[in-house]
Amino acid sequence: MNQLDILIPFALPPAELARDLLRQCQAPALAMLLGRGRAAAPAQEHDPFSRALPHEHWLAQRFGLPRGGADSSPAVAAALMRGLGHAPQAGRWFVLHPAHIHVARDHLVLTDIGQLALDEAQSRRLFASAAPLFTEIGHELVYGDARTWFLRADAWDGLRTSTPAAASGRNIDIWMPEGPGELAWRKLQNEVQMQWFSEALNEEREMQGLKAVNSIWIWGGADVAAAAQSPYAASFGLDGWARAFGPAASAAAAQVIGGSGHRLLLLDQLSELALAEEWGLWLQRMEELDREWFSPLLESLRSGGVDAVNLLLSGADRLAGIAVTRGALRKFWRQPSLSKLSA
Template sequence: MTHLDILVPFGLPPPEFANDLLRQLNLPALAALLAKSAPTLSTGNMNGEQFARALPHEAWVAERFGLSGRGSPAVASPVMHAAGQPPEAGYWFMLNPVHFHIAQDHIVLTDSRRLGLGEEESRQLFAMAAELFEEAGKPLRYGDAGTWFARADDWRGLQTATPDAASGRNIDIWMPSGDSARAWRKLQNEVQMHWFTHPLNARREAAGAKPVNSLWLWGGSEAQAGIAAGYTHGYGAATPWLRSLLTRLPQHAPAGTGSDLLANPPANGLLVLDELIEPALANDWGDWAARMESFERDWFAPLLEGLRSAKLDQLSLTLTNDGKSATFAATRHSLRKFWVKPSLARLAP
């Protein structure tokens, strides 16, 4: 038995643009998979919250990997293990250097994918932040240019939000909340003040880049937290923390094509196609459509053929936007519904 789950964050177009976008798309393989599959699940945001602290695809991953946490998925420890830095004890958070910009009457978090922070720049900022965190009794560890880790045993009760859930929005709603929120904001403000005068940010602005002017705290977990996924294989994922989780599975392969995957079909695999997140957060629907059509060519078409030829027995497709998720299950048998015409109608609201 071979089974593949496919997760496509922001594969559901936004309701206000859905009909126009769907008319423009040429996705015959996806249309066949959707029309001839059985819809198995449709849900809203985590816990049904209006201002959910994790996006639907993040909640989906957290549930399947046993990492549901306080608002945001509890991913810090598994990500540290994937980075070769297993935490020895305590409670750890993800910490991302970010850019805040001022809107008319509030502050907004910019998508860090567009920050372009290099390794040398990140290490300079990390060195300054690490001193301040150490003074506060919160040791830091460096992961990579965009991902650091902070130990804060007495902040276990913080409710945090993922950076993508907060991206492009008023940060006041998604900032950490709870008994330790004031302590976090105090430390965050100290770092912001020191970074404001850092020569690195002056150089970035002179070069037309956004300054790195704050930190985003999320993903808290106990040091011993592991993953509890039943998958044998993981594929793809451009988002660093998602890719880190996939590398913790028995076998992991970077994103290639559906044909590459079918050369050695998984017993129970998970494919994450998350390249739609960036254009969706930026409201760049032209780029979104182009990336969807690349998924059609590289993934949906060969995987549809793999299902027809029995290289795969089952395929489950989960698509999301910022407010809901929808899952569809297809088998070789379901594809025999010759009377059902391929259609993208199930992507419409």
């Protein structure tokens, strides 16, 4: 069966904004798919204070990643390392992101890491500056790419962490790591912040209108031995998960839709705008998705190029699934509607 699962983070806007946004949204192809489709399962409500967002939990489950522990981010570090060409042999590894934390009225706020615009040369300068601080206390630090590094800390097994997307735009106090290694991490994070405070690189960035890289964020702790047993790459590979946390070149719609078998597509173009609460731009991006993806997808369903589509729609605290088949498109009595985005 030629089936396409499409995960669309932040397609479900906040309840208090949904009616107004959807009244303005011009997305006829998506409205047709949603109107003719049926709920694949009851919508799932998620704890708004969970340390990972609904689509991140879904990805972890879909890829068969080992559980990150109760109230912690998904155990993705070892899988992401392999996806970036590293082969960790042992130990407990965490994902690290260079980050920007700014001061609000009475608390600190993590900026969405997607807005940092950190290039390879800048990231390597910061990595070289911070690495001795990790080496001095016996922790291995590995460079992944411009926005993703890795830390080995075997003694921190059980440290509860939050994904950067879950914490973005919020008071970071309740999203900071807790558990084994908590105090050691805070000390290390503070030392890195002090080291980077005097970096000429940050002065250069600020002169260019860019945010200073003034902190690091940790999450995704995973034991290599447990991760080695995970079948996360067997069916869908790792690309979808990696793209959930960073930009990647997207294949053309015709190439993806025209494939065969059971496939997964992640359309994460709404994430950065939703995290920044740029809802006007969110509307524009949704309409772009309708033209570039949902319209050709609808035509492919009608022509039989695709047999079935499962739309997996998430928000900050909800996840809903809509199943659409070629036969469902013939149910003309079901009117096109975006109302399922506010359900």
